[in-house]
Amino acid sequence: MHACDEAFSPNVPDAARRVIEALEGAGHEAWIVGGWVRDALRGAASHDVDVTTSAPWPETARALHAVGMAVYETGTAHGTVTAVCAGEAVEVTTYRVETGYSDHRHPDEVRFVKDVREDLARRDLTINAMAWHPTRGLLDPFGGRDDLVQGIVRAVGDPAVRFDEDALRVLRTVRFAVRFGFAVERQTHEALLDKLYLLREVAQERIGQEVNAIVCGGKAGTALLAYPEVMCAAIPELTAARGFDQRSVYHIYDVYEHIAHVCNACEAFTAGQATAALRWAALLHDVAKPSTYSEDVDGHGHFFDHPRQGAHMARAILRRMAIPSEVADAACLLIRWHDEPMPATAPAVRRLLRRFSQACPGREVPLAFNLFDLRRADAVSKCPSAAPWAHHMDAYASILRSEIERGLVFGTRQLAVSGSDVMRALNIAPGPAVGMQMEVLLQVVMAGEVPNERDELLAWLGAMP
Ligand code: ATP
Numbered sequence: 001m002h003a004c005d006e007a008f009s010p011n012v013p014d015a016a017r018r019v020i021e022a023l024e025g026a027g028h029e030a031w032i033v034g035g036w037v038r039d040a041l042r043g044a045a046s047h048d049v050d051v052t053t054s055a056p057w058p059e060t061a062r063a064l065h066a067v068g069m070a071v072y073e074t075g076t077a078h079g080t081v082t083a084v085c086a087g088e089a090v091e092v093t094t095y096r097v098e099t100g101y102s103d104h105r106h107p108d109e110v111r112f113v114k115d116v117r118e119d120l121a122r123r124d125l126t127i128n129a130m131a132w133h134p135t136r137g138l139l140d141p142f143g144g145r146d147d148l149v150q151g152i153v154r155a156v157g158d159p160a161v162r163f164d165e166d167a168l169r170v171l172r173t174v175r176f177a178v179r180f181g182f183a184v185e186r187q188t189h190e191a192l193l194d195k196l197y198l199l200r201e202v203a204q205e206r207i208g209q210e211v212n213a214i215v216c217g218g219k220a221g222t223a224l225l226a227y228p229e230v231m232c233a234a235i236p237e238l239t240a241a242r243g244f245d246q247r248s249v250y251h252i253y254d255v256y257e258h259i260a261h262v263c264n265a266c267e268a269f270t271a272g273q274a275t276a277a278l279r280w281a282a283l284l285h286d287v288a289k290p291s292t293y294s295e296d297v298d299g300h301g302h303f304f305d306h307p308r309q310g311a312h313m314a315r316a317i318l319r320r321m322a323i324p325s326e327v328a329d330a331a332c333l334l335i336r337w338h339d340e341p342m343p344a345t346a347p348a349v350r351r352l353l354r355r356f357s358q359a360c361p362g363r364e365v366p367l368a369f370n371l372f373d374l375r376r377a378d379a380v381s382k383c384p385s386a387a388p389w390a391h392h393m394d395a396y397a398s399i400l401r402s403e404i405e406r407g408l409v410f411g412t413r414q415l416a417v418s419g420s421d422v423m424r425a426l427n428i429a430p431g432p433a434v435g436m437q438m439e440v441l442l443q444v445v446m447a448g449e450v451p452n453e454r455d456e457l458l459a460w461l462g463a464m465p
């Protein structure tokens, strides 16, 4: 059971209260709606607050201007304006319904209506279709509060019709189920499987937004295991991994199950604080295993080059889903290096940082720690005898920590001498030779042959034949 406070009286944010007062003072009706109400009933904080009103948007704007609020026309085609009040933004949308959906993704028509209940009826899930008013209290025509208490995600109305209208709701249903640890109600679940194929019609950016919310909520592993059909419809490249036998003594799981366990282990190793890049890397790190599979004469499976090919596949997936490039670049880098043999030595760690600084300048240290977490998670998700490999990552991490203490050197920028020092010491003019000499110095410092100290480096240069 999921507790819900009987005497529900949430702290309405000041900005929303003032928006409602301004609208109702001007003769309209207004409610807080959607996620904020759901989260308040759960006793959780919400990141934003939406208000829905009977006022057409120009009248909303007029009423809010009249009380001195700044109003921005952020989506007037759908009846939405954004009010800013004491630094807080509140989205205010006219009661509306959506009809048509001939393409399963966009309503053919948005119609503004007079009754808030109609607006609630067009919302996706009962737990998202409640409204709250500071004096009138909770409006809950579809039993959203009961579903919250019972831990159930249920479509508003006939689930098959609702998924037909907008197939993205299939993915939203899974997102909310895994986010709260709820079960999907039986008919909603059946319809969800029946209507999966319609996800193909949904714009990739919208799919990306929902999948990203699942991944960045740390729930990709849960979603993969509980809703494999949905996850594979959202990312078709994962389909081949399902049931793919690795024919390896090091793997007790098929590729798909292994991926799910790695996602979960990344959360465990980071206490649920994994970065977006690590989470996406965990989800996609072995995506190229099925396509790179080969078998040796003894019948053992191999996946040569799967990290490199996986990084290519991940790049395409993340791009089409419009995942921000700083997340995508880092995720692809982690995928590329997740399986690389790496001796636990300072020079090897420095080489890694150098590679990382070329691909993601300035982010090499946190990304190296991300890589260690990914490799730990990978090790504990293979077979019991491979799990101790996770400890090897502790050795890399402690080398990296002591390198940080000693002052990291993995690029010429960090050398204790500059290009002009080199020119003076070798009596050479500006040109490519200076850069080459700096590279040579970097190599000897990274290899631990010369300490990164100005005098030592100049002496080494002076002694060069
Ligand atoms: P979150 O905390 O994840 O933002 P939220 O409930 O605010 O949760 P949003 O995606 O921001 O979720 O959507 C706001 C509200 O709009 C939802 O609560 C729901 O009522 C409605 N909604 C959003 N997308 C859809 C959709 N595709 N179909 C129907 N209703 C939707």
Ligand code: MG
Pocket: 035, 048
């Ligand atoms: Mg929201």
